[in-house]
Amino acid sequence: MLKRQNHSNFKRELDKRSSLSPLCLKLNNSLVRCLACAHKCLISEGARGICKVRFNKNGSLYAPRGYISSMGLDPIEKKPFFHIAPGAKTLSYGMLGCNFKCPFCQNHTISQISDNFDCLENFHDIEPSQIIDYAINQNAKIIISTYNEPVITSEWSLEIFKLAAEKQIKSAYVSNGYASEEVLNFLMPYLDFLNIDLKTFNSENYSKVIGGKLENVLQTIQHAYKMGIWIEIVTLLIKDFNTDDAQLNSMSEFIANISPDIPWHITAFHPSYKMTDKPSTDEAIIRKAFNIAKEKGLKYVYAGNIQSSDMENTYCHCCGELLIERNCYFIKSFNIKPDCEKAGKCPKCGSSIAGIWF
Numbered sequence: 457m458l459k460r461q462n463h464s465n466f467k468r469e470l471d472k473r474s475s476l477s478p479l480c481l482k483l484n485n486s487l488v489r490c491l492a493c494a495h496k497c498l499i500s501e502g503a504r505g506i507c508k509v510r511f512n513k514n515g516s517l518y519a520p521r522g523y524i525s526s527m528g529l530d531p532i533e534k535k536p537f538f539h540i541a542p543g544a545k546t547l548s549y550g551m552l553g554c555n556f557k558c559p560f561c562q563n564h565t566i567s568q569i570s571d572n573f574d575c576l577e578n579f580h581d582i583e584p585s586q587i588i589d590y591a592i593n594q595n596a597k598i599i600i601s602t603y604n605e606p607v608i609t610s611e612w613s614l615e616i617f618k619l620a621a622e623k624q625i626k627s628a629y630v631s632n633g634y635a636s637e638e639v640l641n642f643l644m645p646y647l648d649f650l651n652i653d654l655k656t657f658n659s660e661n662y663s664k665v666i667g668g669k670l671e672n673v674l675q676t677i678q679h680a681y682k683m684g685i686w687i688e689i690v691t692l693l694i695k696d697f698n699t700d701d702a703q704l705n706s707m708s709e710f711i712a713n714i715s716p717d718i719p720w721h722i723t724a725f726h727p728s729y730k731m732t733d734k735p736s737t738d739e740a741i742i743r744k745a746f747n748i749a750k751e752k753g754l755k756y757v758y759a760g761n762i763q764s765s766d767m768e769n770t771y772c773h774c775c776g777e778l779l780i781e782r783n784c785y786f787i788k789s790f791n792i793k794p795d796c797e798k799a800g801k802c803p804k805c806g807s808s809i810a811g812i813w814f
């Protein structure tokens with residue numbers, strides 16, 4: 457009884473913080489098709505999409521607006537982006553909800569809202585101009601929608617990103633990559649950088665465990681790259697889920713075929729949320745993935761969630777010169793000469809090093 461009451465209070469608070477969405481098709485009989493992510497939910501009057509935060513009211517689609525669940529200042533390396541403005545301060549914000557159901561989600565208290573009707577305390581009302589003012593005050597160079605899945609609240613982020621661009625602040629998503637082509641077009645030219653989580657290369661894992669289709673995530677990576685958005689890819693390596701040689705080979709080949717310049721972050725899993733039966737990922741697995749990725753031609757592969765200096769630094773792909781020395785999220789030395797818009801140069805051999813080095 458209390459649970460049902462909490463649920464309806466929660467929905468009421470969520471719906472108060474929503475506005476009409478243009479990211480939809482209006483169909484007969486008050487049906488709408490949401491175009492914000494690759495699920496493309498068909499939503500009937502009074503119902504919600506898979507993400508639970510977008511809903512059909514009187515035959516129109518409504519999407520979240522005017523609040524955040526959390527906001528924080530972080531070095532850009534923490535997102536992780538390793539080839540954009542090393543050491544830059546970012547302002548990250550998140551809302552509520554997700555279009556996936558990953559059992560290892562580290563932010564499940566804000567993403568899996570059906571599990572958490574206590575999320576009421578997570579509504580902090582705010583306007584885009586206040587977020588921008590805070591970013592300017594804090595000298596944040598990049599604003600990032602993260603913590604929960606950003607594509608499901610793209611209308612709100614676009615408002616923020618447009619104001620950010622006026623103040624020469626760059627904008628980014630840390631996303632699960634389940635975007636539609638429509639939402640990527642909608643966000644352009646204001647989405648500068650995109651970090652995409654490639655969770656597995658096994659279709660069944662995606663459909664049964666995550667709640668999506670592998671091919672849609674691969675398409676997002678391909679589309680975003682073609683559109684000129686700077687991309688970095690992250691894979692949380694989980695034993696017996698995505699660490700077999702076949703998957704590691706396929707992921708590496710897929711990324712390298714788009715561009716060997718795309719950085720790939722392979723990070724160590726630690727048991728969390730509903731996935732407590734798998735062990736923490738050890739360094740041997742990370743190193744195996746690292747070596748496979750290098751063999752497949754990826755120039756920039758980085759280990760995360762474990763300390764391993766040779767796998768967190770940036771080296772010149774041509775002469776091996778140490779270009780960026782990192783210690784976890786901190787930059788110890790930076791040795792790239794900015795060159796053109798999306799590259800710098802190795803000071804030793806002059807090779808082009810892909811990245812946004814401002």
Ligand code: SF4
Pocket residue numbers: 490491492493494495496497504505506507508509510555607608
């Ligand atoms: S954002 Fe995705 S999951 Fe949410 S309603 Fe739209 S299509 Fe469905």
